[in-house]
Amino acid sequence: MDTNHIISKRQFLLALGSLGAGTLLNSCADIGGIGNIGLGSGLMPTILIKPQTMMSKIAPQFPYKKNYQGLVDLNFSDPVVSMVPDAEKVRVGLTTLGGLSGGGRQLGGRCQLACGLRYDPKTRGVFLKDSVLEDFSLNGVPTQLTSGLREVANLIGKNLLERYPVYTLGNSAGLGFLKKMNVTDNGVLLSFGL
Secondary structure, eight states: OOGGGOOOHHHHHHHHHHHOHHHHHHHHHHHSSOTTEEEOGGGOEEEEEOHHHHHHHHGGGOSEEEEETTTEEEEEEEEEEEEEGGGTEEEEEEEEEEEETTSSOEEEEEEEEEEEEEEETTTTEEEEEEEEEEEEEETTSOGGGSHHHHHHHHHHIIIIITTSOSEEOOGGGOSSEEEEEEEETTEEEEEEEO
């Protein structure tokens, strides 16, 4: 192992003061593994979790199939993650198929949930939380007939989206304590401090 490229936290903080933020970050990108670290306001170390990264963590949970009262089968697949900075939410959209149990014609539709964020210091994981169903529809089915199905769709947040981390902080995040999480247009920004 080449120890010439390993820096301690103390060296990192000293370099911040003496070299300047731009020079230091350029050298960090060459170290490997911490290229997603940047500096926010007040020179706080930051990590940006991009929507693509979150989708790669959510995607293995799908497709997900759920039956409603033995009558209707619902299939949810193809998660798409987007940011809602004004509400500090992460939105997850899903392709939906619904049809009578036992086969027959399937109707396409959509399901969309908005989720908050939480950090678990024990696992160093960032999780979705407090998911709320924003939209659910099946093509050709009036909204008043889908009220029970909406309940099933709403459970996807609790049963799947909130159970697994969308990001886990590695050793490269040992730059202080997590101070805040902000949803931006580009992803979830984690800010650290001492």
